[in-house]
Amino acid sequence: MAIVARFGGDGFIRKKQEGEQQITAKCLNLLTNIVIVWNIIYIQEVLKQLQMEGLSINADDFEHISPAPFEHINRLGKYSFKTEFEKGNNGLRPLRKNTTN
DSSP states (O other), rough: HHHTTGGGGGGGOOSHHHHHHHHHHHHHHHHHHHHHHHHHHHHHHHHOOOOTTTTTOOGGGGOOSSSSOTTTOOOSOOOOOOOOOOTTTSSOOOOOOOOOO
């Protein structure tokens, strides 16, 4: 995730001053932590939804789940910062429906 987040510098911190390098590194750490927390929140929602649908979640299933994926992060495209969007009862955006069935 950290390397992908640094896309503007090809994975390198190009600041010459140590203070600027530290600021860049701290911002990168913050961004990485934000993505991981976002992923954890929505992984929890997916697990709740699966349990509500009657699927049992075993401890072994957690070996295949990681909060580190970042493929859903749009780092080079257009962004939409809509102030109004659909929210569920929990204040989160609803999960996407599985369309592969």
